[in-house]
Amino acid sequence: MTSHVLILGAAGRIGQVxxxxxxxxxxxxxxxxxxxxxxALVSHPKVRPVRCDAxxxxxxxxxxxxxxxxxxxxxxxxxxxxxxxxxxxxxLADAALAAARASGALLMLPGNVYNFGRELPALLTPQTPERxxxxxxxxxxxLEARLRAAAAEGxxxxxxxxxxxxxxxxxxxxxxxxxxxxxxxxLDRGRVVYPGNPDLAHAWxxxxxxxxxxxxxxxxRARQPASMRGHxxxxxxxxxxxxxxxxxxxxxxxxxxxxxxNLPWGLIRLASPVVPMWRELLTMRYLWExxxxxxxxxxxxxxxxxxxxxxxxxxxAALAAAANIAA
Ligand SMILES: NC(=O)c1ccc[n+]([C@@H]2O[C@H](COP(=O)([O-])OP(=O)(O)OC[C@H]3O[C@@H](n4cnc5c(N)ncnc54)[C@H](OP(=O)(O)O)[C@@H]3O)[C@@H](O)[C@H]2O)c1
Numbered sequence: 648m649t650s651h652v653l654i655l656g657a658a659g660r661i662g663q664v665x666x667x668x669x670x671x672x673x674x675x676x677x678x679x680x681x682x683x684x685x686x687a688l689v690s691h692p693k694v695r696p697v698r699c700d701a702x703x704x705x706x707x708x709x710x711x712x713x714x715x716x717x718x719x720x721x722x723x724x725x726x727x728x729x730x731x732x733x734x735x736x737x738x739l740a741d742a743a744l745a746a747a748r749a750s751g752a753l754l755m756l757p758g759n760v761y762n763f764g765r766e767l768p769a770l771l772t773p774q775t776p777e778r779x780x781x782x783x784x785x786x787x788x789x790l791e792a793r794l795r796a797a798a799a800e801g802x803x804x805x806x807x808x809x810x811x812x813x814x815x816x817x818x819x820x821x822x823x824x825x826x827x828x829x830x831x832x833x834l835d836r837g838r839v840v841y842p843g844n845p846d847l848a849h850a851w852x853x854x855x856x857x858x859x860x861x862x863x864x865x866x867x868r869a870r871q872p873a874s875m876r877g878h879x880x881x882x883x884x885x886x887x888x889x890x891x892x893x894x895x896x897x898x899x900x901x902x903x904x905x906x907x908x909n910l911p912w913g914l915i916r917l918a919s920p921v922v923p924m925w926r927e928l929l930t931m932r933y934l935w936e937x938x939x940x941x942x943x944x945x946x947x948x949x950x951x952x953x954x955x956x957x958x959x960x961x962x963x964a965a966l967a968a969a970a971n972i973a974a
Contacts, residue, residue, distance in 0.1 A: 650719040650869060653677040653752070655701050655711075655743055657694075658684055660821035661757050661854055662724035668858035669865075670694050677714045685820065701725055701742045702735060708742060715750035720865040722755045730923040732786050740790045744797055747806045753868050754794065755861060758812035758880070760850065760941070761787045765933045769848070771812075772942040773880040781930060791880070798878035807876040809864060812941060813857050813883040814850025818965040827969045829910050830893065834966075839897060842910040843935020845890025850941050852885040853961040859954040860946065867950060884943040886958055896958045900966065 652669045656662040657678030663685055670676045670693035678688055679697040688694045699710040715721055723743035727735030740756075747754035763771055764778025779785040797806040817826040829840045843849070860883055868876070888896070890907065898905050912932060919926040943953055956964075 649673065649675050650865075651675045651677065651717055652865065653679060653697070653715050653718045653721045653746065654724055655679045655722065655746075656724035656726060657688065657697075658682055659724055659726060660816055660819050660824065661857065662722075663688065663821060664819045664854040664858045665722055665724055665861055666694055667691065668855070668862050672862045672866075674862070674865075677718065679711065679714065687820075702727075702739050708745070711742065711746050712749050715746040715752060718750055718752040719869045720753045720755055721747050721750070722757075722861060724757060729927045732783055736786045737790060737793075740793065744793060744806060747808070748797065748804045751804075752807075753865065753876075754806055754808040755865065756791070756794065756808065756810045757857070757861075758791065758810040759787065760812065760814060760934070760939060761931075762791065762812075763939075765937075767934075767937055767939050769938050770940055770942050771850075771882060773812075773882055773945055783931065795878045798876075805877075807868070807878075809868065809879045809881060811857070811860060811864065811881050811883055811946075813852035814885050814887075814939075814941060816852050816854050816857075818961055818968065819854035820968050820971070822969075826965055831897070831966060831969055833908065834897070834901070834905070837903070837905055838908040839890075839894045839905050840908050840910050841890040841894070841935075842912075842932070843890065845894070845907055847936070847938040848887050848889055848940055849893075849935065850885060850887055850939055851893075852883055853956055853965070855964075856885065856954040856956055856961075857883055860950065863950045864946075881946040881949060882941040882943050883946060883953070884941045886955070886961065887940040888958075896962050897966075899959050900962045 652674050654666045657666045658680035666676050666678045670691050676694045677697050681700045697714040699707040725739045761783045762777045764780040764784045777788045794808040915925045
């Protein structure tokens with residue numbers, strides 16, 4: 648029997664990749680977005696657009712609720728602008744939760760590493776204590792706490808949910824990743840613009856691999872007995888790379904030597920009082936000064952071998968996607 652999935656934020660960075668991954672795996676995809684979907688989704692026979700605003704008025708939420716009916720899974724791939732998390736992140740998450748509660752679907756969330764705060768340890772497991780020492784950490788902790796609470800026994804309509812936590816995205820068709828904003832922004836001049844200490848490990852998530860993980864987890868959860876359901880957190884390790892290893896990967900792909908240049912944090916700090924986005928970026932700079940990797944043991948125990956595209960192949964595809972966007 649065909650399964651249905653509702654992707655919220657299907658025109659976004661991970662949303663587009665998820666929609667294609669589910670559709671290419673035989674799922675019927677309902678793809679929510681406020682704006683028209685990208686051509687690759689519009690032309691896919693398994694993708695149906697759902698045009699509404701997940702943060703919107705009652706009519707939009709009714710459209711969302713109707714789209715959720717009959718779905719096995721809902722993915723909350725929504726993301727408010729970086730400068731608007733205080734106002735929008737939790738209402739958007741609540742809209743996704745309401746749709747899952749009304750439909751009985753599994754709610755899936757791409758998590759990030761913000762929950763662990765500014766002093767995050769080098770290896771992050773699903774049991775690593777959370778630390779609400781920044782606004783964004785506090786919001787993500789609260790968001791996931793709402794999922795845990797909604798799954799609790801005794802709740803009138805418990806919601807089955809899973810957070811799949813990952814590092815910085817790269818390799819999708821969307822812009823605004825660290826790869827296109829910084830690292831690859833000066834490749835034409837032979838430079839890799841790196842935002843931190845290039846000797847420290849940093850967690851990256853190649854989006855096509857991460858999307859496959861969502862599909863596999865959704866397929867397994869759909870077959871699980873109700874007694875095994877609830878709220879779960881899994882970590883996707885992706886590619887853990889120092890800046891030097893990232894640059895070496897780019898050199899292999901491009902076939903020429905590159906030089907490392909620093910992201911001009913001083914300039915970003917100077918302009919931050921008047922450029923709200925830069926102010927937000929500054930608050931997250933610590934992630935480039937703390938080595939960190941995600942431990943995927945629980946994910947492997949759940950799905951077996953985790954998809955991992957070899958780095959040169961992933962970087963080649965990511966650079967091609969970024970060039971397409973720039974063209
Ligand atoms: N980016 C990363 O490196 C990364 C890493 C780990 C985890 N994550 C998590 O993955 C999730 C998705 O992130 P992403 O980077 O893929 O998202 P994104 O591309 O920045 O945004 C996804 C979609 O959210 C919708 N959206 C934005 N503002 C909205 C608003 N005010 N009201 C309603 N909808 C709004 C937009 O859809 P429309 O305009 O089409 O409606 C947008 O396409 C987030 O939870 C994020 O924290 C991201």
